[in-house]
Amino acid sequence: MPRKSRSTGRITLDDVAREAGVSRITASRALHGGRVVGAELVARVQQAADKLGYVPDPAARALASARSTQVPVLVPLLSNALFVDLLEAVHRVLFPAGFQPMIGVTHYDPAEEELLLRNYLAHRPAGLLVTGFDRTEAARQLIAQSGVPCVYLMETTDAPGVHCVGFSQLEAGAAMTEHLLSRGRRRIAFAAAQLDPRTLLRAEGYRRTLQKAGCYDSRLELLCPERSSIALGARLLEELVSTRPDIDAVFFNNDDLAQGGLLAAHRLGIKVPERIAIAGFNDLAGSDQMLPPLSSVHTPRAEIGDQGARTLLQLMSGQTPAQASIELAFQLVIRDSS
Amino acid sequence: MPRKSRSTGRITLDDVAREAGVSRITASRALHGGRVVGAELVARVQQAADKLGYVPDPAARALASARSTQVPVLVPLLSNALFVDLLEAVHRVLFPAGFQPMIGVTHYDPAEEELLLRNYLAHRPAGLLVTGFDRTEAARQLIAQSGVPCVYLMETTDAPGVHCVGFSQLEAGAAMTEHLLSRGRRRIAFAAAQLDPRTLLRAEGYRRTLQKAGCYDSRLELLCPERSSIALGARLLEELVSTRPDIDAVFFNNDDLAQGGLLAAHRLGIKVPERIAIAGFNDLAGSDQMLPPLSSVHTPRAEIGDQGARTLLQLMSGQTPAQASIELAFQLVIRDSS
DNA sequence: CTGAAAGCGCTTACAG
DNA sequence: CTGAAAGCGCTTACAG
Known part of the structure; x- marks a missing residue:
């Protein structure tokens, strides 16, 4: 027939x-x-x-209900283990609850984030998870106009109606700087790459702490827009010791840089921590194995992913989370390098 | 009204x-x-x-056409930089062509892969990218019955109708072993974690090469089912030198293990490569910065992602790729550790 | 080369 | 607490 x-x-x-x-x-x-x-x-x-x-059929359901089960999760990079930990935690909460996290990588590029947002929002996502607050005005509009519940990860704000889970990047930067001061260091350099907003907040924490202690010297700040890597960390250390030979500590903005710095110090025969103390940030895999083991700031990325996803779950089900802004604790992990 | x-x-x-x-x-x-x-x-x-x-509206389109623009990409892990490189390459090809790669992480667990597949297939994906050939029978059926074009990454096969892009894991394992032999090493240990199918293929390459050379000793094979990490590599080296003190080389199955092994050797005062040569696999970030710089096998993961995605693009548009099976070259990167 | 009709598989008001 | 009708926004045959 x-x-x-x-x-x-x-x-x-x-x-x-x-x-x-x-x-x-x-x-x-x-x-x-x-x-x-x-x-x-x-x-x-x-x-x-x-x-x-x-x-x-998710397509039919999305069409009829004007809402899918997809949840875009926008992170800057996959090559920083930080975000992998974050995504794992998000997945562990969202997937069992029937939602599909869709990983989007922005490469720290607001234009790329906007493009991804435009694309993903067309899919009528159930919710949205994004990193930080730094984005184009158009992206902001897209999020607002979509009406899709959104949780901001990694940083916090008191702005009304904004749901966020993070930690104080500034205080974390300050805390490690204070630790170095407490060990008697006075010529403390700061070496950073990427220069994303959170990096700059940590730099600000470093700056304020040293200013308060009367030790601040802007020439000890090495801010490099390149991508963070072990190799770059090595280069930055070499540059620092050759141009500022009197430094007694380097606070690297991420552990990969710090690991590279440590290796370069070795190569140059510079004793760590005797001559120069070295500290990193994020406490990534391998830092505890370095020679000497690397001091770092352990950041609560898994918990950010977990709580961020849970907050989003509440928003998606129409509930109001108890707190709009959740600030979690970071942890100083002092090993032998400082 | x-x-x-x-x-x-x-x-x-x-x-x-x-x-x-x-x-x-x-x-x-x-x-x-x-x-x-x-x-x-x-x-x-x-x-x-x-x-x-x-x-x-992607949902409406998917419903009407019985096909979406989504392309699930299933990888074992995000914590191995290998797969991050692969995903980046896939994204660079698929996204501009109007498809949405959906990253799925299987944690090397066939049951988890099956679950993801069941979920993703309900979305009527346009295509499918999966890692290797090791999966449950049900997963195989799901893929076959879905009729969704699929490309297999990382390994190759001659099985008819199977589209795949990879390199010879076995030959790569053999090549590094041959290199170690050529440097006069005879007591060559093999240290591996995870024990996924590709690891076992590399082990087989190591084994055959040593057998051919008359140097094989099964007691020098250290196969550990745990997850690969720098810390585990350190432990494996310590175990090897204490239980098999006569070894003159260690071939680690992944660079994170090798980096950990190198650091442990340092701690123990073991000269590398003088007393023990150390080699890794995959040539990950930082290996060129180690002390001494680490010899490794550079694997063509970016190219696998690129060509795999291009092959899929052809299949999705109804074309027949020139080759069903694409075998790419790996590259021995000999630095100072061997 | 263009269009009117039907339908993809589901859910949302509206009745009862 | 249950159901008949309509509709979500698009594409696929079928005609012309």
Whole structure:
């Protein structure tokens, strides 16, 4: 028979409803909302769905309900283990709850983030997780106008209506600087790459602390826009010791830089921490294995991912989280390099 | 007026069609297929779409066409830089072509991969990118029955109808072993973690090479199911030198292990390469900065991502790639540690 | 080369 | 607590 069938052969809600002897809409409600349907029917429909191996069509659902189960998660980079830890934690919360995290990488480029946002928002996401507050005005508008619940990760703010989970980048930068001062260091250099907003906040924490102690010297700040890497850390240390031979400490803005710096110090025969103390940031894998083991700031990225995702879950279900802004603690991890 | 409107306020194809003065279907064709529509109309429709800021609804499109623009990319881990490089390359090819790579992390767990597959396949993906050939029978069935074009990454096979891009893990393992032999090493240990199928292939390459040379000793194979890490590499080296003090080389299965091994050797006062040569695998970031710089096997992961994505692009557009199986070259990178 | 009709698989008001 | 109707926004045959 020449039927105009475009059927995909897929098992649909109608099949389930027929099997269970109810209407399609009752089947739909039994499978989701649950509440308004009789308990007996819910069981019957569930059983039919299981028997037939029914898998709901996300596209149809998204179209009909104007909302999908996708949750874009925008991070700057995958090559910093920090964000991998964050994503793992997010996934562990969102996936079991029935949502699909979609990882988007912005490369610290606001234009790229805007493009991704434009794309992902077209998919009618259920929620949105983004990194920090630094973005284009257009991106801000896109988020606001979409009406999609959004949680900001890594930094915090008191701005009303903004849900965020992070830690104080500035205080973390200050804390490590204070530690170095407490060890008697006075000529403390700061070496950073990438120069994203959070890096600059840490630099500010370093700066204020040294100013307060009367030890600040702007010539000891080495801010380099390149991508952070072990090799760059090595170069930065070499540059510092050759141009500022009187430094007695280097605070690197990320552990990969610090690891490279440590290796370069070795190569140059510079004793750490005797002549120069070295400290890193983020406490990444391997830092505890360095020679000497590297002092660092352990940042709560897994917990940020976890709590950020949980906050988003609440927002997506229409609840109001107890706190709009959650500030978590970082932790100084002092090993032998400082 | 009490209209039963469920409108989302979104700009639809109808709006574009009205603006351009054509029918909805012509607008649809003008925006995509392009071919059968008059060039003048295409321009008119395109202009209308731009003017209104039209963004097609992926859900509606997926529902109507039984195919989305999503492309799940399943990798074992994000904490191995290898896969981050792979994903970057995939993204660079797929995203500009209008597809959305969806990163899925399997943690080397076939059951987890199966679950992800079941989920992602419900989204009617346009294509599929998976790592290796090791999966559950159910997962294999899911892929086959879905009819979704699929490209297998990292390994190759001659099995008919299977599209794959990779390199010979076995030969790569053999090549580094041969290098160590050529430097006069005879008591060569092999230290591996994770024990995924590709690791075991490299172990097999090591084994065969040493057997051929008459140097094989199964007691020098240290296979550890734990996750690969710098700290584990340090432990493995310590174990090796204490239980097999006569070894003159260690071939680590991944650079993080090798870096840890190198650091442990330092701590123990073992000269590298004088007393023990150390080699790694994958040539990850930082290996060139180690003391001494680490010999490794540079694997073509970026190219695998690139070519794998390009192959998939062809399959998705209905073309037949020139080659079903693409084997790329790895490269021995000999530095000072061996 | 262009269009009117039907349909993809689901959910949302509206009734009962 | 359950159902018949309409609709989400698009594309696929089928005509012309």
